[in-house]
Amino acid sequence: MDEIDLKQLIKGFREKTHLLVFIVGFLSVILLATNILIISMNKRISQGRISDQAVSTQVDEIKNFEIFGQNSVPNYYIVKVNDSLWKIADQELLDSYRWMEIYQLNNQIIGKNPDLIFPNTKLLLPRL
Numbered sequence: 001m002d003e004i005d006l007k008q009l010i011k012g013f014r015e016k017t018h019l020l021v022f023i024v025g026f027l028s029v030i031l032l033a034t035n036i037l038i039i040s041m042n043k044r045i046s047q048g049r050i051s052d053q054a055v056s057t058q059v060d061e062i063k064n065f066e067i068f069g070q071n072s073v074p075n076y077y078i079v080k081v082n083d084s085l086w087k088i089a090d091q092e093l094l095d096s097y098r099w100m101e102i103y104q105l106n107n108q109i110i111g112k113n114p115d116l117i118f119p120n121t122k123l124l125l126p127r128l
Contacts, residue, residue: 075125079117085110092125101126 077092085103090096103114105124110117117123 075127077123077125079119079121079123081119083117083119085114085117088123088125093128098126 075092077088079088085099086096089099089102093101099114102123102125103110105126109121109123
């Protein structure tokens with residue numbers, strides 16, 4: 001009787017151990033994915049923090065050119081929550097199809113994905 005109870009005890013322990021290993025592995029994968037997302041967002045946010053410097057550099061590079069028309073002052077826009085280049089172009093330039101001009105002027109700030117802009121980013125706008 002004791003021998004049977006011992007075998008059942010060992011079998012039950014093994015089953016519980018497999019379940020525990022599965023749960024720990026599953027949680028590890030979730031934590032890893034979360035960390036990757038956090039690192040990715042921190043990297044993108046840190047790029048947003050240098051946006052003023054990038055805009056300043058762009059303005060310095062293009063001061064000698066008359067892309068603003070007759071030496072007018074550059075026009076900036078601060079991105080708000082739920083903004084998109086399309087919405088900004090529609091609001092500020094009165095033509096949503098000019099979103100690409102905004103992107104071209106700010107591609108060093110925005111990065112490769114024009115759909116991914118962050119609040120409080122300072123964007124240079126083309127002349128109306």
